[in-house]
Amino acid sequence: MKILKKRINMKIDELLPGVKTVAISGHVRPDGDCIGSCMGMYLYITKNYPDIRVDVFLEDVPPELQFIKDSDKINTSFETDVDSYDLFICLDCEKTRLGASEKIFDAAKKTLNIDHHISNTGTGDITYIVPTASSACELVFDCVDEEKLDIEAAKSIYTGMVTDTGVFKYNSTSPKTLQVAAKLIGFGFDFTSLIDHVFYEKTYLQNQILGRALLESILLLDGRVCVSVVSRQTMEFYNCTGNDLDGIVNQLMFTIGVDCAIFMYENEPMSYKVSLRSNGAVNVSKVAQLFGGGGHVRASGCTINGTAHDAINNLTKYIHMQLEGEEV
Template structure:
């Protein structure tokens, strides 16, 4: 069923995604915003997200995103959850979700808990943006919508190099290019381009990384104190985990940064057969088999040891197989 067919009697729609929105979350939310605005202009459409990366500024109408949510929650006719695996990952948008008359979840994460009234979870899709292309009417996709979809596909496939890139992914990307999308601009500005400070913090994380588990796992950590010293925020840390992942011989990369005193965000990437989503789910997070994350509390060395222990268990089981 197409998205427009799901809007019978709907007059107000709220759109949101997961906390700390990445390219796929931002892209799918903004693509849906543009698509509905252009094809159902009589419907009120509101987007609720935490502030997004400045590197996504080529996407139109980011200033329309509500980043500060009111305490007086409205009762929307429909809440669309995009690229979010569980209700708690909606963050401050959770009360809006809970007060909506109807809810639909569009996602592609294996850890999705199917928390909405209607759930469209496609594990075969490279990204939620790829899934949204399928539920949009292709001939009604504008350039604005296509740019947002392309952003999400680019980010969740690592510029088409991750194993989740399929023939269908490339076909859809080609169709988006035919809409006028400037591929080089989106890829360079949102994926590769770094500020001087971002390059500095990337360099420091690489310099202080270390190998464990017979050099099969690489780990890098970043304290809040160091982030404050460089004047960077979590939005400046994009790409660090991906650079760690491409270290030769490494099967799993782990990047941990401090968000508050003894509170951490953990990102994991796998090259081999380790299922990092299982580890993330164990610690209350989620994601994909080869890309997942979670939040943890405690001393940094305890967080590192707990994560490494779970990676080690999977590696040992592989050796026994």
Template sequence: MLDLGKECQGALSIGITGHTNPDGDCIGTTLALWQFLKKLKPECRIDVILEKPAPEYDFIQGIDQIITDDTKPFTYDVMIVVDSVPERCGHANTYVLRAKKLINIDHHISNPGCGDAYYVDPKASSAAEVLYDLIASKQEYLDLIDKELAQTIYVGIIHDSGVMQYSNTSPKTLRIVADLISYGFDFPKLIEETFYERTYIQSQITGRAVLEAFPMLNGKCMVSMVDRKTMDFYGAEKKDLSGIVNELRNIKGVEVAIFIYEVGTQEYKISMRSRSYIDVAKVAVFFGGGGHVRAAGCNMNGNFYDIVNNLMEQIVLQMEALHIETGCIDV
């Protein structure tokens, strides 16, 4: 197992980053690692470089210290990429490429492990769970966990496990969560404010996406798309789109939910979720993306309808291999 103290030994500067459009797990893990390393290596400069998180995470210690641009390039002794491969770090790639040493911590099955040192556990519910394991590997590290750090790790775990309802939740995950909440933070309030609450704009854009969704493959696949014009109409930003794909998956009878939103001219971001038997990570990897068996994503270019058809082809291949009726007619 990766020894964080040993891997950062001698470093005077450490940068931490994650993927673009950071979700709760990415935000929780990067900031939890920042909090931990500030205690472990107080003599170090330690920074988090990340896209600006959604405001519901403003309560997390250190969020006001996040570097959200690359206008002041700096060469870190160690750069740690969490919840992602280095290539998906957006503007933080400037720092990743300049770093003297690269460490990768992740839980995505599509990540083969990158950098000079890495630890990837595909069985973990979240990158935050992986980080907890690394901290718990030594008693001297475990002793550094306090209420704030426990709360921040917890944020990461609940967001990638769907508040412990997704299939990536294991008995081990629940034991870790039990240990974390013993530190005394208000976990019901945290779940409500970061996972369930929606702004009026988020509710509007979600309603529009569900209203305009259409079924495919005998209703086993539900697809919806939000274009730039619709986002501008509601005053929505990409952070307001989180959760839409889960709403599509919650529709009865749906095995695969696909939510697509426009990021540029004929450029789209694809988010996919599955319920029980389709491996959406395989679909995402085929198109240059990645993720988990039940939650994955990618970016695609081209005509919207061609993109949907290309995605369907990959899903149909899996369904046919499982002898599941697709409703497609062979020509």
């Protein structure tokens, strides 16, 4: 396996000569960075290599991201008539988080893994992992020839960067990140409206469930941890999905005095999808990995089975250890 740890010598154009079929996919429950990187790569290849068949495999795209060009062409059934793709590009995750497309990855003739998650140890024949990068989209930009980009691919890549950096306010935002963003908005799309639509606009339902989650939140560990849980019963009452809960954990982190936020929702009976955020006092990636998840130092997630009470107790145990300066 060839592992590239730097932002050099990783150009997708070098892998495409002789390639006739390409599959692109990212993690389950795709977010803005996952969708933006997958579609940015798709739009780049289809524009510059029209003879290559490119298929994107992802779960359903949230409504606020469906403005990305050709997002309606995404294969959400994960069924294909190609037995073995010449190249599989795994973006924003490692292969075990691909869900239904993992079998397509395994069958591919060559695999490329591009990711920025520190928990990714590398899966793929060629692996390009830069944990210091702001997003998978930033790495996609590094891998393409910017002179061959068009406005639609640029918009898709920018979308992922905006969502994964919290509009460029997370500490993963580097001077390089802002330089890339400047080049992308130079293509001329309305980036202010894009940010409003993707990051700030919410439906009335989303505002209702956000209010409910904030109202029922609790402070633990002397006010240093803020926790909120949305039960299956509540989700059914509001007729909402996990996508309607995006951003709640970030709002919890805005609470004065809070070093770490935990947001959980019950996606299946006695099974909770957990989002963790930190201001740096806690490495939430370490906590998430203990429960089979992963992510970044300040933003990670996992799934925990059991009661909400037990999940909170188990999570706060390891958060408390870090707050007290102990190793996890």
